[in-house]
Amino acid sequence: MSAYDRNNVFAKILRGELPCKKVYEDEFALAFHDINPLAPVHVLVIPKGEYVSQADFGATAPPELATGFWRAVSKVARDLGLDTEGYRIVANHGPNGGQLVFHFHVHIFGGRQMSHAMRSMPKADSQG
Ligand code: AMP
Numbered sequence: 001m002s003a004y005d006r007n008n009v010f011a012k013i014l015r016g017e018l019p020c021k022k023v024y025e026d027e028f029a030l031a032f033h034d035i036n037p038l039a040p041v042h043v044l045v046i047p048k049g050e051y052v053s054q055a056d057f058g059a060t061a062p063p064e065l066a067t068g069f070w071r072a073v074s075k076v077a078r079d080l081g082l083d084t085e086g087y088r089i090v091a092n093h094g095p096n097g098g099q100l101v102f103h104f105h106v107h108i109f110g111g112r113q114m115s116h117a118m119r120s121m122p123k124a125d126s127q128g
Contacts, residue, residue, distance in 0.1 A: 002102075037112075039063055042107065046104065056104060073108065077108050089107065089108055
């Protein structure tokens, strides 16, 4: 995976150079609404640090940041009222994972029944 690009869109949001619809912020994380929501609730949570992806974050983030980040993910989902009905979290990693923005982020999807997407994933040898 390539090096962290400080001009990625989430880096600009973290620096306040681009606006976002903020949901939550603390010393470890920033959460904001996805600009192109795919569910009634679609919020992104990003760590305050330069991490390209889940692989990078999981391997190199200091323990305090890793814990603080995941606690923020849980808090955001809870504060959005999603705990009872449930929600989905997704982190896309790299080209095969469909990652488009190369600052590690977690998607929180909620507010409707999710399809069990893993049942409809293409077979490893298909072109679909
Ligand atoms: P991915 O990297 O595939 O996990 O997805 C990146 C996500 O970022 C997509 O769901 C986009 O809609 C979202 N996104 C891109 N630019 C912005 C922005 N300026 N504000 C909020 N969400 C964004």
